[in-house]
Amino acid sequence: MELSEILVLLGGTQVVVAGLATFAGKWWLGRLARVHQGRIEAELENFRAEAAADRQRLQHALDRQLHVHALQFEKELKVYEAIWGTLIDVAKAVMQLRPALDRYDPEETEEERKSKRLSRLADAGQGFLDEVNKEKPFYAPEVHTKLMALQATVQREAIEYQYGDPVQQRDYWEKALENSNLIRAQIDDACEAIRARIGVISAA
Numbered sequence: 019m020e021l022s023e024i025l026v027l028l029g030g031t032q033v034v035v036a037g038l039a040t041f042a043g044k045w046w047l048g049r050l051a052r053v054h055q056g057r058i059e060a061e062l063e064n065f066r067a068e069a070a071a072d073r074q075r076l077q078h079a080l081d082r083q084l085h086v087h088a089l090q091f092e093k094e095l096k097v098y099e100a101i102w103g104t105l106i107d108v109a110k111a112v113m114q115l116r117p118a119l120d121r122y123d124p125e126e127t128e129e130e131r132k133s134k135r136l137s138r139l140a141d142a143g144q145g146f147l148d149e150v151n152k153e154k155p156f157y158a159p160e161v162h163t164k165l166m167a168l169q170a171t172v173q174r175e176a177i178e179y180q181y182g183d184p185v186q187q188r189d190y191w192e193k194a195l196e197n198s199n200l201i202r203a204q205i206d207d208a209c210e211a212i213r214a215r216i217g218v219i220s221a222a
Contacts, residue, residue, distance in 0.1 A: 104146040111139040168204040
């Protein structure tokens with residue numbers, strides 16, 4: 019049997035060509051799909067690897083940030099504890115300069131009494147200033163501002179006590195009360211500033 023007869027039996031040349039074209043097209047599309055699928059899977063795998071690496075980098079950065087924050091919180095808290103201890107000493111010493119109900123040794127002269135009280139305040143004040151200034155980079159500026167305002171009032175009260183005279187100055191005791199009230203208010207302000215700061219860094 020010749021080729022022309024076989025083609026006639028199969029339905030003619032056009033049918034055979036169409037069948038071959040369909041077969042070749044399906045085979046080619048299948049091959050393209052497999053190649054494309056392989057490329058997509060490779061890209062997906064690369065994406066997963068990059069995402070995992072990014073996740074690891076972000077986690078490392080977050081862990082480091084949390085560690086630094088914890089260290090900062092711990093350091094700042096210790097600074098406030100140290101400053102507060104010295105502030106209490108200053109508050110005691112300044113309130114003992116000229117209390118409303120004064121107790122003193124009658125054998126002491128006024129100069130001796132003043133010198134002793136001012137010396138006690140000077141020691142407490144120096145300890146306070148040492149803590150406030152040496153730790154200044156490690157705590158909030160707003161707290162430092164409050165503490166220095168308190169220090170200025172304490173210094174004013176010390177000067178007024180040193181050079182004041184309750185007999186010659188009519189407002190001697192009024193000034194004492196005014197300074198005393200202001201010092202108490204400034205201690206409260208400093209306390210609130212510290213509490214606010216601790217709240218901020220503990221919540222961060």
